Amino acid sequence: MKTLKLLPFLALISGPLFSQNQPKLVVGIVVDQMRQEYLYRYESKFGENGFKRLMNEGFMLKNAHYNYVPTETGPGHASIYTGTTPSIHGIVGNDWYDRTSKTNVNCVSDENQKTVGAEAGGAVSPWRMLSTTITDELKLSTQQRAKVVGVSIKDRGAALPAGHTPDGAYWYDGRNGNMITSTYYKQKLPDWVTKFNGQKLADKYLNQEWNTLLPVNQYVESAPDDSPYEGRWKGKNKPVFPYNLAELRKQMGEFSLLAMTPFGNNLVADFAKAALLGENLGKDDITDFLAVSFSSTDAVGHAMGPDAVEVEDVYLRLDKTLEEFFTFLDKEVGKGAYTVFLTSDHGVAHVPQYLKDLRIPAGYFRPAYVKATLNEHLQKYFPNKLLLEEVTSDQIYLNQSAFSEDPKSSGVDLLVATELITNFLLSTEGVAQVYSTSTLRQVSTSDPGIRGNVVRGFYSKRCGDILFALEPGWLAWGGVTGSTHGSGYSYDTHIPILFYGNGIKKGSSSQYHAITDIAPTLSVLLKIKFPSGCSGQPITEILD
Numbered sequence: 001m002k003t004l005k006l007l008p009f010l011a012l013i014s015g016p017l018f019s020q021n022q023p024k025l026v027v028g029i030v031v032d033q034m035r036q037e038y039l040y041r042y043e044s045k046f047g048e049n050g051f052k053r054l055m056n057e058g059f060m061l062k063n064a065h066y067n068y069v070p071t072e073t074g075p076g077h078a079s080i081y082t083g084t085t086p087s088i089h090g091i092v093g094n095d096w097y098d099r100t101s102k103t104n105v106n107c108v109s110d111e112n113q114k115t116v117g118a119e120a121g122g123a124v125s126p127w128r129m130l131s132t133t134i135t136d137e138l139k140l141s142t143q144q145r146a147k148v149v150g151v152s153i154k155d156r157g158a159a160l161p162a163g164h165t166p167d168g169a170y171w172y173d174g175r176n177g178n179m180i181t182s183t184y185y186k187q188k189l190p191d192w193v194t195k196f197n198g199q200k201l202a203d204k205y206l207n208q209e210w211n212t213l214l215p216v217n218q219y220v221e222s223a224p225d226d227s228p229y230e231g232r233w234k235g236k237n238k239p240v241f242p243y244n245l246a247e248l249r250k251q252m253g254e255f256s257l258l259a260m261t262p263f264g265n266n267l268v269a270d271f272a273k274a275a276l277l278g279e280n281l282g283k284d285d286i287t288d289f290l291a292v293s294f295s296s297t298d299a300v301g302h303a304m305g306p307d308a309v310e311v312e313d314v315y316l317r318l319d320k321t322l323e324e325f326f327t328f329l330d331k332e333v334g335k336g337a338y339t340v341f342l343t344s345d346h347g348v349a350h351v352p353q354y355l356k357d358l359r360i361p362a363g364y365f366r367p368a369y370v371k372a373t374l375n376e377h378l379q380k381y382f383p384n385k386l387l388l389e390e391v392t393s394d395q396i397y398l399n400q401s402a403f404s405e406d407p408k409s410s411g412v413d414l415l416v417a418t419e420l421i422t423n424f425l426l427s428t429e430g431v432a433q434v435y436s437t438s439t440l441r442q443v444s445t446s447d448p449g450i451r452g453n454v455v456r457g458f459y460s461k462r463c464g465d466i467l468f469a470l471e472p473g474w475l476a477w478g479g480v481t482g483s484t485h486g487s488g489y490s491y492d493t494h495i496p497i498l499f500y501g502n503g504i505k506k507g508s509s510s511q512y513h514a515i516t517d518i519a520p521t522l523s524v525l526l527k528i529k530f531p532s533g534c535s536g537q538p539i540t541e542i543l544d
């Protein structure tokens with residue numbers, strides 16, 4: 001329908017196959033590890049046309065949360081795009097213990113695929129995600145005419161949003177600095193991707209210095225630059241600006257260092273623009289979908305903790321990157337012709353040591369130590385029996401073969417063992433709650449509390465036999481610098497949801513919404529089916 005471009009009035013009188021009022025393009029933006037409060041914390045330093053364009057001209061949900069554990073990147077991206085929780089879409093972690101292979105499996109690894117664009121490291125597909133995504137539904141409703149592309153530094157940040165049927169999903173290869181894909185999507189890289197890689201942008205970004213965008217003494221929203229709670233880079237004795245990337249890359253993993261700098265976000269934005277042009281997204285009357293995930297925010301956040309000047313600088317630079325990206329969309333798709341949503345895959349905890357030093361409850365949980373001491377404890381009751389197969393930061397997988405024998409002859413009773421393990425865990429410092437699978441079965445999936453979060457994150461074929469939650473502020477994290485996420489507490493669950501553009505009202509709301517409400521909202525906006533496993537509800541207050 002190219003003539004419509006020349007004669008736009010014809011669109012009004014022709015019988016539309018697809019609604020003329022619908023967006024030509026939906027752009028989904030996920031900012032990895034972004035708390036809702038960052039929008040306020042950095043607001044005075046943001047420009048008018050990045051985050052604040054969405055806040056002031058779009059609709060801002062101030063009270064949106066993840067409604068399950070674990071709050072991690074894989075489950076987060078899957079839940080945003082499927083409109084449901086791990087209990088249904090099956091992405092129960094970034095990786096999880098697989099009882100069949102007795103190894104940890106990654107949420108997007110697929111041994112039936114091969115890397116395209118690099119030697120290895122890209123055997124990826126969304127096959128473990130059990131629900132359709134909003135992007136799949138857009139494909140299904142248009143007889144595959146809609147175009148869908150996913151882009152991220154992380155493979156899971158591209159593969160899960162793009163769904164099962166996209167035109168492409170691309171992620172960054174830390175070994176060669178290129179954007180790559182897998183045979184699930186393409187047998188060879190499209191020409192526009194090869195051309196993009198030929199520009200060697202990762203190399204250019206890593207040959208510059210990372211200094212603060214503004215004079216460092218203006219970063220009053222953050223802790224002092226030289227803080228004991230921030231991780232140190234190899235080759236630097238203090239965690240302070242400037243970072244001479246050209247020097248530091250030699251000791252910090254060469255191309256893989258890019259993700260730990262704000263320029264990882266720049267590369268993703270550069271590639272998103274190239275994808276839009278290369279795949280002609282947003283150019284006809286059939287709605288296309290570009291899913292973009294920015295994850296340098298997560299890498300810097302883990303290393304430095306949420307109060308670091310480094311994190312603030314990544315956000316101030318991302319604000320500029322977003323401004324340029326929206327200007328590009330105005331030009332290429334047309335202002336008012338596209339719809340954007342921006343959210344995050346999870347928040348982050350404070351550095352526990354920082355909280356401890358302030359006398360706020362917090363601590364460090366050691367799964368390996370707990371596994372060893374729990375094993376010893378069980379040996380007293382069941383000598384020479386190996387009852388534990390795997391202990392993670394929030395789950396215990398029992399060695400089921402130890403219980404499969406005749407209980408009278410083996411002497412191991414599952415209920416007795418479960419009770420012993422539960423009591424042991426409850427006496428362990430930092431453990432708040434313990435749930436066996438039989439107790440979880442009695443919890444309603446609409447339970448709003450932490451227990452409900454555990455149930456909504458539980459998919460029995462992939463989860464352990466005994467699950468537990470740590471106390472607020474407690475993390476399974478290796479050192480006294482940096483931080484992580486994964487809990488069902490508000491610092492990990494409370495994230496921004498912003499909608500902007502075609503079909504979206506201007507305003508804000510403090511009403512509670514779950515992350516699973518984004519996908520059905522898009523279904524209503526696009527007049528298409530809800531994703532197959534959808535358990536969320538459309539956010540009606542934002543729709544025109």
Ligand SMILES: [Zn+2]
Pocket residue numbers: 033073298302485
């Ligand atoms: Zn993370």
